[in-house]
Amino acid sequence: MRALVVWVVVGLGLLWSLAALTIVGLKWIDPPTTAVHVQRRVQAWVDGVPYRERYTFVPLSRISPNLQHAVIAAEDARFYQHHGFDWQAMEIAAEGDMDGKRLRGGSTLTQQLVKNLFFGTNRSILRKGAEASLVPVAELVLGKQRILELYLNEVELGPGIYGVEAACRSYYGTSARSVDRDEAARLAAVLPDPRRRRPQAMNRYSGIILRRMGQMGW
Template sequence: MDTSVQRPAPPPPAAAPRNPRRWRRLLLKTGIGFIALSLLPVALFRFVPPPVTLTMLFDSRGMTKDWMSLSEIDPDMARAAIAAEDGKFCSHHGFDALAIAKAMRHNASGGKIRGGSTISQQTAKNVFLWQGGGFVRKGLEAWFTVLIEMLWGKRRIMEVYLNVAETGIGTYGANAGAMRYFGHDASRLTRTEAARIAAILPLPKKRGAIAPKGFTRRYGNSIAARIGVVQREGLDACLR
């Protein structure tokens, strides 16, 4: 007969206590690293033209681009961009709250999705990020928009925008677009030519600036008329 006393099994080892300081340090280091990594290209592109963007790299049609400084581009091209894309470009700090709210109300009602992005937001997306939606990309877009507004200023933002925006299939920038559609560079665009390039910016793969028809033609004519308004009312004053 076994009279030995069975001892109870030892309790499992206690879980290691959490170290909140360790997690805080990790989060702090991650945040500092992200800020440093994002500041570096923004500071660099303040002075150096972005050599390529993700949109260009993943364009199956290749890419044609030809950088031209803002001082060389015909002023009506920037005015056309303001007239078409962002009438408050010179007065906002990167975001147009009214345009965003209006776009949200429109999209909530159904129908064709409409954006409320400023030229600053579009530049941040085009240079540093990828096309498409999603909260992560929109959040990063907002962050880079703040940075370029702080470090670049309006003239540089417009200069980069007019050189990286897609202006046709495999074509990037106003200068390459002018060469493609009109056979001359962007330094001597007519008001109509500048307006037609601006008219195709939202859908550069589907719209053409040569003999446009239907909506594209009407939209281009409307932009051409508003170029004069932009000039008279000083809506491009920050670029002068």
């Protein structure tokens, strides 16, 4: 039993090291896929349903500031102030859970990026621990602009739709560079539940996001 525990610990350590090295590589290399992409593909195969993946990686310079600002306002308003964890947002999210009025979770963009890259939608305690240990690595190695670029390109925004370029092409028939404020806010509004929400139906929440953008000087 002791030998088994040792091997498990060593194995977990190797997996963590591989993930950390992958994060280092992502400073220069755009990811061809993520754990969420693979998870959705496997789910479709198991369920026997058609699956079409749309995923186009574009540099941050080709993503409208409207879209960058809308996603930050919707998902992580203190993105440029925190170092990977926003304890204030976590507390607000916990209070929202208690009264049933939560609009978004307490996870930062960095936490969501690490989860999507390596763990998919698995909610285990083990995943949470591994995620928490990798977030500081991502913040230290990648920096805010690269984290934002990676997040905007890999995030799930609909069935088989990953990244803002593919989403803008699918929903608006235009590029991520060309969306206006309203379109950006509507797209950001689908993030809490991208497999069921659609931008055209996000009237109330997109209005909240637009107000947040204005309060943040955007």
